[in-house]
Amino acid sequence: MINGAHVIVYSSDADADRAFLRDTLGFAGVDAGEGWLIFKLPPAEVAVHPTDGDAKHELYLMCDDIGSVLGELARKGVEVAHPVSDQRWGLLASIRLPSGAELPLYQPRHSVAYDLKG
Secondary structure (H helix, E strand, O other): OOOOOOOOOOOOOHHHHHHHHHHHOOOOEEEOOOOOEEEOOOOOOOOOOOOOOOOOOOOOEEOOOHHHHHHHHHHOOOOEEEEEEEEOOEEEEEEEOOOOOEEEEEEEOOOOOOOOOO
8 A cells, every 4th residue: 555655846956945945835754875865844735737848757845825825935035036826726836945946836726625624
């Protein structure tokens, strides 16, 4: 039985982005050896979208109130790379990681028929 997912974020400044996940976003983690931090993520969902181009994978962090989350992160000095935009499927924004990469955040609009928190 599948019991979770392992997500890899490739970074040009892995140490800074790991510290950001730990210190700014507050993700608990363990050192898997030699500073390779592995973080516990909140519950997740997966969607499969059709494409005519190359297959790819994306990571979005989900939240219940994107305005509050972005406000809290701004108070911690996090740059909002793209402000909130209203999409058909939810509210979307992105923040900038210390490496310069963007990390999307979204507040889903869809009805959740399952419990992401349990």
